[in-house]
Amino acid sequence: MGRRRVLLDVDTGVDDALALMLAIRSPELEVLGITTVSGNVPVARSTANTLLALEMLGASTIPVVAGAAAPLARALFTAAEVHGSDGLGDVTHRYPAPLRQATRGAAEFLLQMIHRHPGGLTLIATGPLTNVATAIQRDAGAMRRLQGLTVMGGAIRVSGNVGPTTEFNFAVDPEAAAIVLGAGLPLTLVPLDVTEQVILSRKMVDEAGSAGTLQGFIREMTAVTMAFHRDHEGFDGMFLHDPLAVGVVVDPSLVRGQPMAVAIERRGELTAGMAVADLRRRSQAAPTATVCVEVEAARFLRLFQERVLQ
């Protein structure tokens, strides 16, 4: 079987940067382009972070296209306390500014790429779904010609991470998440239920030592996020939310998926952005996504370690 052609839509972010590294270092994948969105940081910053991560990977020829600055219907809130004020652990000032600039028009780029590779493209989205929803609003038929859409987002049977029931990516842009969940796309959801099972420990990063420039960059850029997890989650490391979404595309056997009818709450005062799964035994609702409910965490961590940390 040939390599799977993928696009990534990211709000780079420490774990998005690690996801890009895993994608580009996975021989099963061919990364044809990357679109950026506001989320962890505003889009100008997530774009600059994406360009920097690609330079660190020696992958500067992959097209990067900047997308939405704000969610579809609300003001942006970011996650600087988790990722650092620059989104990459406050270390970007130590690295040269990226040599190239991104182009603009993420939704158009996604649609153009699907027209070029109908039925043969998988989109991995690891930020708020603003760009993906915009592409659906422009041409839902084209988006249905994706081979697959894998989304990191939601909390099904576990607590949220920004609110009691809400996960960050869906909470930032609930309207976009609702459009994506309702579009009838071949959607795989990678929620907190599984991403919080995969933890990159500080020890693993320290052991990678100075294997190369990339490993030094990883050690520096993960320090703020790991300190946040130490203070708020009680372990010295970080969840590999976005890298797991890439892992699921690299090797679907890492997870067990369950078809579910999932909808997105938009009006709740406490619950806007909540992923509501109809888990009733007598539910007649048609599934809207395959939800990852179990993960072989140790096997995924080995894959990540071999490909990114060595």
Ligand code: BDR
């Ligand atoms: C998601 O939120 C972001 O902060 C991370 O990059 C990840 O995509 C986890 O809830």
Ligand code: CA
């Ligand atoms: Ca992200």
